[in-house]
Amino acid sequence: MSEWTLSRRAARMNPSVLRELLKLTERPGIISFAGGLPSPQTFPVTAFAHACQSVLERDGPLALQYAASEGFTPLREWVAHHLPWSVDPAQVLITTGSQQGLDLVGKVLIDTGSRVLVETPTYLGALQAFAPMEPEIHSVSSDEEGLLPDGMATHANAARFLYVLPNFQNPTGRTLSESRREALVQTCQSLNLPLVEDNPYGDLWFEKPPPAPLAARHPEGVIYLGSFSKVLAPGLRLGYVVAPKTVYPKLLQAKQAADLHSPSFNQRMVYEVLKDGFLEQHVPSIRALYRHQCTVMLDALAQAMEGLDVSWNSPDGGMFLWARLPEGMDAVDLLPRAIEKGVAFVPGAAFFANEVDSRALRLSFVTASEDQIRVGIQALAQTIRETQKEMAAC
Amino acid sequence: MSEWTLSRRAARMNPSVLRELLKLTERPGIISFAGGLPSPQTFPVTAFAHACQSVLERDGPLALQYAASEGFTPLREWVAHHLPWSVDPAQVLITTGSQQGLDLVGKVLIDTGSRVLVETPTYLGALQAFAPMEPEIHSVSSDEEGLLPDGMATHANAARFLYVLPNFQNPTGRTLSESRREALVQTCQSLNLPLVEDNPYGDLWFEKPPPAPLAARHPEGVIYLGSFSKVLAPGLRLGYVVAPKTVYPKLLQAKQAADLHSPSFNQRMVYEVLKDGFLEQHVPSIRALYRHQCTVMLDALAQAMEGLDVSWNSPDGGMFLWARLPEGMDAVDLLPRAIEKGVAFVPGAAFFANEVDSRALRLSFVTASEDQIRVGIQALAQTIRETQKEMAAC
Numbered sequence A, B: 001m002s003e004w005t006l007s008r009r010a011a012r013m014n015p016s017v018l019r020e021l022l023k024l025t026e027r028p029g030i031i032s033f034a035g036g037l038p039s040p041q042t043f044p045v046t047a048f049a050h051a052c053q054s055v056l057e058r059d060g061p062l063a064l065q066y067a068a069s070e071g072f073t074p075l076r077e078w079v080a081h082h083l084p085w086s087v088d089p090a091q092v093l094i095t096t097g098s099q100q101g102l103d104l105v106g107k108v109l110i111d112t113g114s115r116v117l118v119e120t121p122t123y124l125g126a127l128q129a130f131a132p133m134e135p136e137i138h139s140v141s142s143d144e145e146g147l148l149p150d151g152m153a154t155h156a157n158a159a160r161f162l163y164v165l166p167n168f169q170n171p172t173g174r175t176l177s178e179s180r181r182e183a184l185v186q187t188c189q190s191l192n193l194p195l196v197e198d199n200p201y202g203d204l205w206f207e208k209p210p211p212a213p214l215a216a217r218h219p220e221g222v223i224y225l226g227s228f229s230k231v232l233a234p235g236l237r238l239g240y241v242v243a244p245k246t247v248y249p250k251l252l253q254a255k256q257a258a259d260l261h262s263p264s265f266n267q268r269m270v271y272e273v274l275k276d277g278f279l280e281q282h283v284p285s286i287r288a289l290y291r292h293q294c295t296v297m298l299d300a301l302a303q304a305m306e307g308l309d310v311s312w313n314s315p316d317g318g319m320f321l322w323a324r325l326p327e328g329m330d331a332v333d334l335l336p337r338a339i340e341k342g343v344a345f346v347p348g349a350a351f352f353a354n355e356v357d358s359r360a361l362r363l364s365f366v367t368a369s370e371d372q373i374r375v376g377i378q379a380l381a382q383t384i385r386e387t388q389k390e391m392a393a394c
Helices: A008-012 A017-025 A045-064 A073-082 A097-109 A124-133 A149-156 A178-191 A248-259 A264-274 A278-304 A331-340 A370-393 B017-025 B045-064 B073-082 B097-109 B124-133 B149-156 B178-191 B248-259 B264-274 B278-304 B331-340 B370-393
Strands: A092-095 A115-119 A136-140 A161-164 A195-198 A222-227 A239-242 A320-324 A360-364 B092-095 B115-119 B136-140 B161-164 B195-198 B222-227 B239-242 B320-324 B360-364
Touching: A008 A124, A008 B097, A008 B248, A045 A264, A045 B045, A073 A092, A073 A239, A073 A264, A092 A097, A092 A248, A097 A124, A097 A195, A097 A222, A097 A239, A097 A248, A097 B248, A115 A124, A115 A149, A124 B248, A136 A149, A149 A178, A178 A195, A248 B097, A248 B124, A264 A278, A264 B264, A278 A320, A278 A370, A331 A360, A331 A370, B045 B264, B073 B092, B073 B239, B073 B264, B092 B097, B092 B248, B097 B124, B097 B195, B097 B222, B097 B239, B097 B248, B115 B124, B115 B149, B136 B149, B149 B178, B178 B195, B264 B278, B278 B320, B278 B370, B331 B360, B331 B370
Parallel strands: A115 A136, A115 A161, A161 A195, A195 A222, B115 B136, B115 B161, B161 B195, B195 B222
Antiparallel strands: A092 A239, A222 A239, A320 A360, B092 B239, B222 B239, B320 B360
16 A cells, blocks of 8 residues: 655646646547647658758767757757847757746745736646646736736736737737737836746748847846747747846756756757748748638638637747637537537637636647638637527527 | 845755866866766667658657656657556656656655655765655655665654665665565654655666665555666657556646646657667667676776775766765865865765765766776876875874
């Protein structure tokens, strides 16, 4: 007999609704708008194949050896030089996906019971990364222009930080407007409230780049998280944190303790792909593809949802849009019915730390093909229509 | 102005002595016995180059996409089938190095103030991984045969687990004997004390394999950690956790939150290398090399330390041996003097959670070449001799 006593923090971890859904969506025949999977069409397989060979031939033993926890120096320099404000490479920490950046931020800034502010709705993975550190999460409202800085003062007292995802947000696809960014930074400065800015989607704009990052406006007050998952490929698990010099050493120590360093081979391989300006040709092709896919989904929605009290937004970039079901309809209840009809989405409820909007749902327009988008949205509309009829009959 | 309030847990993270030392050892001309770096000669660069090509050609998009948090199924099956007890692949969780396994175990089992037992001395990286969860660490004594189970009862009350590294331990190179293993498992069963068994070096035996793992004797009471870093290459950052079914789901949730999953590309690449029995030829060559290097170091020590009151052990495998300086000499003080003479080691003090043996030091025999070992041990002996003279003169 052995009794395993789990930590209190373990009780706060929940199975990822997203991850469990990914399993459902693996069922053959399901059209999935659920996962946040980049389109595999965009993965530069050939460039990676060449990079693997070059790295192994030239630097095999170094690429396969233990390496510095900070990350591969040329990659850190590349990151620093490509950010739109003055960043010292010494402030860049390479992480095992930007998800790990959230884990490290949580460890370094959150004590049991610490207050943490998040925009609402917010990235589920951030809530999951912070949960083991046992924070008290406060939700700050947002609208179509993103987070509402006015509502912050009531929550900000002694808060450790505000977590915000300003560009083509996950889950809503919303972009924090220029005026909101200015107001937010001013409010945070006056409240002495640090910011954690997550920017995995910023490069995926459709018509024009989003406004400058919050970190560019207030570098000392912001930890900035970036990722190679959406502009290259998520399967290499590489992201980065840019941190003020007062916080960096502790993030580095947390990184050492978490996994020693991110794979040296992957860091060198990604640098090999990036170093000669590959992204300048590559990212525009991702933008064009996602813009097109988004248009297809918006058109399909307009057609299929006709006459239904369903609303949705029109994002300026990224991978997601945010829809709202007719009054009285619950997205969690709708999901199994939709899956029966061959289509999956993520109920919005997954993305609220406190009060839930049960009518909301997240639709990804990047993983499914054009045809699948049309068929899937049709199936979703059909599900809603039938559900509404049943509700009316009750 | 932005004030960053760091967590209490952050104050418990210390810069890794090992990591800081690795920087010193990068100084040109230093012979390093400090790092735990496998010999780059053992990295199968060509096999990896072929594996990269096969994986990218055959499964490029899948290898570069997000994947299940549990890990790549064929790799989990491979792990389960190659362990010397009955393991269900569903119990195997692929981690970003076995260091991440320690981080996940800490999150899932440790609350602030929870008692955790470790053998002493113990792996520094485990102390660092557990530290952010704010445990109360209790040290259990060990001798040449490894941990002493007799001393455990006084510490075990309400302890969450005992962390132990039974094979060619880091830092001591010691192996837990068969009789101690039996006694330890019995003691843990009677005390209701779970075990966390770390086995990164078990395959690196010189003459004969070590006794069976603790997990093989008591699968329900042991979380077992393994690694590909020492039998393939550390730069890919792949390890695994085998956990009882009562604990596995929480470890998986912690894994999801920590980095979503370990790099899918690396998992497929490693599986590609392993699947046709590569290790059966490869690991014996690592064993032979390390056995030889160990012999070279032992011979060099016997010769160079003649007449000095310095002792050391003769490990049966792994990468390290454990030496002890003359009475009154402190390994931390000796280190800068040794570096001046061109040789580096890790002071034993780094590996004690509680009371320190300041005379102890860890010597790695796998990274330096034969000639470097001879020259480096000579330089170390010279440093000790001179220090002793100065001490006598005071």
